[in-house]
Amino acid sequence: MLLLILKRIGLGLITLFIVSLITFVGVEVLPGDACTTYLEREAYGAALDACIKRLGLDVPAYERYLDWASNVIRGDFGYSLSGEMPINEVLGPRVKNSLVLASVSILIGIPLAIVLGIITALWRDKLPDIMISTITIFSMTIPEFISATLLILIVAIWLGWLPGIVIIPSDATFYELLSNIILPVVAISMIMTAHMARMVRSSVIQVMASDYVQMAILKGVPYWKMVFRHVLPNALLPAINVVALTIAWLLGGVVVTEVVFNYPGLGRLVIESISNRDLPVVQALAIILASIYVGINLIADLMTLMLNPRLKSLQIRK
Amino acid sequence: MESNLITENKQKNKLEKAFEILKTMASKPSGLIGLTIVLFHVVLALISPYIAPYDYKAISPNTMLLAPSAEHWFGTDSLGRDVFTRTILGGRTALTVTFFGSLIALLWGGLLGIFCGLVGGKIDDVVMRVVDAFLSIPWILAMLLIVSLLGTSTEVLIPALGFFYGKGIVRVARAATHDVIAKDFIVSARARGHSNLSIIWNEIIPNVRDAILVEGAMRWSWMLLGFSSLSFLGFGVSPPTPDWGLMISNARGLMSFAYWSVIAPIVGLSSLIIGINLTADAFAKALGIDRSTKAPV
Numbered sequence: 001m002l003l004l005i006l007k008r009i010g011l012g013l014i015t016l017f018i019v020s021l022i023t024f025v026g027v028e029v030l031p032g033d034a035c036t037t038y039l040e041r042e043a044y045g046a047a048l049d050a051c052i053k054r055l056g057l058d059v060p061a062y063e064r065y066l067d068w069a070s071n072v073i074r075g076d077f078g079y080s081l082s083g084e085m086p087i088n089e090v091l092g093p094r095v096k097n098s099l100v101l102a103s104v105s106i107l108i109g110i111p112l113a114i115v116l117g118i119i120t121a122l123w124r125d126k127l128p129d130i131m132i133s134t135i136t137i138f139s140m141t142i143p144e145f146i147s148a149t150l151l152i153l154i155v156a157i158w159l160g161w162l163p164g165i166v167i168i169p170s171d172a173t174f175y176e177l178l179s180n181i182i183l184p185v186v187a188i189s190m191i192m193t194a195h196m197a198r199m200v201r202s203s204v205i206q207v208m209a210s211d212y213v214q215m216a217i218l219k220g221v222p223y224w225k226m227v228f229r230h231v232l233p234n235a236l237l238p239a240i241n242v243v244a245l246t247i248a249w250l251l252g253g254v255v256v257t258e259v260v261f262n263y264p265g266l267g268r269l270v271i272e273s274i275s276n277r278d279l280p281v282v283q284a285l286a287i288i289l290a291s292i293y294v295g296i297n298l299i300a301d302l303m304t305l306m307l308n309p310r311l312k313s314l315q316i317r318k
Numbered sequence: 319m320e321s322n323l324i325t326e327n328k329q330k331n332k333l334e335k336a337f338e339i340l341k342t343m344a345s346k347p348s349g350l351i352g353l354t355i356v357l358f359h360v361v362l363a364l365i366s367p368y369i370a371p372y373d374y375k376a377i378s379p380n381t382m383l384l385a386p387s388a389e390h391w392f393g394t395d396s397l398g399r400d401v402f403t404r405t406i407l408g409g410r411t412a413l414t415v416t417f418f419g420s421l422i423a424l425l426w427g428g429l430l431g432i433f434c435g436l437v438g439g440k441i442d443d444v445v446m447r448v449v450d451a452f453l454s455i456p457w458i459l460a461m462l463l464i465v466s467l468l469g470t471s472t473e474v475l476i477p478a479l480g481f482f483y484g485k486g487i488v489r490v491a492r493a494a495t496h497d498v499i500a501k502d503f504i505v506s507a508r509a510r511g512h513s514n515l516s517i518i519w520n521e522i523i524p525n526v527r528d529a530i531l532v533e534g535a536m537r538w539s540w541m542l543l544g545f546s547s548l549s550f551l552g553f554g555v556s557p558p559t560p561d562w563g564l565m566i567s568n569a570r571g572l573m574s575f576a577y578w579s580v581i582a583p584i585v586g587l588s589s590l591i592i593g594i595n596l597t598a599d600a601f602a603k604a605l606g607i608d609r610s611t612k613a614p615v
Contacts, residue, residue: 011450018451026463141595142588143543145550145563149570149580157574251456256547260570271551274462286459293454 008301012294019290020072023283024065068283077284080273087284090269095288098265101181101188102254106247109189110196113243114236117200121235122227124205132197140194144253148187148260155183184261188254195246199239207235237307244300248293342604343597349604352596359590363410372400374407375558386578393578395569399558405582407560409590415476415555416541422480423487423541424534430484431491431530432522435499436514446492452485457544465553472555479545483537490533494526528605535598539591546587562587 071078077087116136120129139147155161162183207213208231216226258267266285273281343349378398386393392401434442452460460482468474498504499522507517548554549563557564562583569579 014447015451015454018448019455022448022451022455023463027467137595138592141539141592143547143550143591145547145566146584146588149566149573150584153573153577153580157577248454255456255458256551259551270459270462274466274553277466282459282463286455286463289456289459290451290454293456297454 004305005302008298012298015294016287016291020069020287021065023286024068027279027283072284072287077287078280080278080281087281090281091266091284091288094264094266094269097263098254098258098267100178101184101258101263101265104178104181105185105189105192108185109192110243112189113193113196114200116193116197117239118204118227118232120197120201121204121208129201133201136194136197139190140198144187144191144256145260147190148184148257151183151187152260181263184257184263187257187261191253192246196239196243199242199246200236203239204231204235207231210234237304240304240307241297241300244296248296251289251292339601339604343600346600346603348596349600352593352598352600355589355593356597359409359413359593362406363413366406366410370403370407372403374399374403374560385576392582393576395565395579396572396576401565401579401582404560404565405562405586408562408565408583409586411555411559411561412542412546412587412590415472415479415545416538418476419479419483419541419545420534420538422477423482423484423537424530425484426481427484427487428491428526428530428534431488431493432495432518432526434488435492435495436518436522442492445488449485449488452482457482458547461544461548462551462553465548470553470556475545475548475554479541483541483544487530487533487537491526491530494529495522498522498525529607532598532602532605532607535594535601539594539598542587542591542594 068078075088077091079085080087080090116132120132120136123129156163163180213226213230216230221230254265255267255270257263258265259271262268266288269281270285272278273285340353344353380398382394382396382398390400390402392405395401395404430445434445461478464478464482465474468478504517504521507521512520545554546561546563549561550567552564552567554563555561557568565583566580566587569576569583573580
């Protein structure tokens with residue numbers, strides 16, 4: 001068991017190492033280095049020299065990588081080119097804002113998805129299922145920027161209920177944030193809920209068809225007792241991994257949603273840093289977002305291991 | 319003569335099988351709706367240059383932000399361009415880019431996956447680690463980085479999208495190969511002394527093709543989503559190319575009083591994505607592959 005956990009963590013670390021190599025090599029191989037890309041037409045003479053000096057581009061690539069990597073491990077991402085301040089200071093408030101947005105969306109999304117998934121599975125092919133499933137298909141297939149734009153058009157412009165865009169500085173307080181994030185949260189959790197509800201649905205349907213549930217029915221276990229005792233624990237367990245993958249996948253969608261609502265989080269920083277051609281920030285973001293992805297998957301793996309008695313005893317026997 | 323007959327029969331069988339699959343797909347309402355939408359968009363994309371009533375890049379200050387009327391069915395945008403013309407041409411851009419992108423993704427992802435599944439061992443381990451690493455970089459960040467460094471033209475976008483959406487196919491192809499590889503016919507092909515290449519071509523590809531095609535159909539809709547998101551963010555095709563993502567992002571600021579120029583591309587893009595999704599689902603079901611429990615990686 002412990003060995004298995006250590007192995008999972010090790011694999012995650014290897015993945016992160018390769019991500020850091022890919023982003024570093026990618027920036028290195030693609031035409032232009034951080035300085036010429038950032039300075040564009042002014043990339044000559046003293047300005048270029050100063051920039052090269054500051055970023056240490058005059059030392060060989062592998063030395064720079066080792067230097068950068070060892071700093072990152074210590075939690076130092078270096079300097080942002082456009083803001084001319086430490087990347088950590090740029091990132092801090094952004095990470096907090098995105099965390100607020102993501103956690104509120106997840107807190108709403110996961111319970112809602114479980115309830116919807118169970119309802120659609122238990123009333124399979126009946127009216128509630130057909131209605132909810134149609135809605136989920138629509139909300140999971142329509143791109144984030146379209147549902148967000150439609151939300152703004154309908155709720156903010158036509159109905160005038162809520163502000164359409166977020167106009168708060170990136171260092172806003174938690175309370176200021178909460179009153180501003182209703183529409184972004186709706187946009188994100190809509191898609192997330194739809195994805196997860198579909199997985200819960202098919203997982204519950206699979207378990208309902210299994211032998212032990214049939215056995216329970218034949219034994220005369222009351223319907224709801226069977227659902228809560230026999231079906232749900234077995235159905236929700238395999239869903240954990242898939243839910244984690246979905247959340248991680250939606251990181252990309254969060255970027256788009258943040259841009260649509262002008263929300264000062266990590267996602268908008270991605271677009272800003274790429275528009276400003278601020279490659280050190282882009283590298284830092286790649287590592288951070290990849291760590292979130294790896295972290296979420298790791299947590300899901302561990303949760304499945306801990307919660308599944310069968311897997312546990314299997315590992316011990318091995 | 320006889321062998322000719324056999325190949326003819328084989329081809330007829332293939333056609334019949336394809337027709338059979340189409341029939342199964344259309345037998346359910348969701349599949350029928352999906353197929354109809356996709357067919358509609360494909361036909362529209364093919365004929366749109368000939369039926370477009372206006373020039374898609376003709377700017378005119380006299381026709382700015384006109385509401386829908388008999389002359390301009392979907393109204394005009396902030397530069398006085400006909401929204402109907404640009405909407406029907408927008409599908410052409412989206413379908414071309416994502417079709418060729420998916421083709422590239424299917425080819426390299428499928429072949430690499432089959433290869434990894436077949437050889438296994440160290441090579442397989444290394445490739446899968448790299449694929450995992452690529453999977454853990456959010457698609458949007460990677461795409462933005464490639465596009466911002468190499469420029470935004472369809473010649474860059476198609477291979478970039480194809481490369482990025484192929485990495486998930488590697489996994490599916492590899493898993494499907496693993497399922498077949500232990501079967502008797504592979505063992506006997508090996509015993510007959512066939513080379514790896516011949517085994518891949520004659521034994522493995524026919525058996526993993528369905529799984530890979532279903533995955534490719536799914537990727538197609540995600541790629542469309544990714545491509546239009548890029549355009550929306552201003553990193554996709556460059557103006558004045560008629561493109562839905564670009565149209566939505568341009569018209570968004572004015573939608574409080576000119577909502578028509580944002581609604582038309584929204585309807586176009588949403589219907590195409592939903593159509594492709596329904597078709598892919600029906601396709602998977604017709605081939606007997608359940609993908610409802612898979613995460614969108």
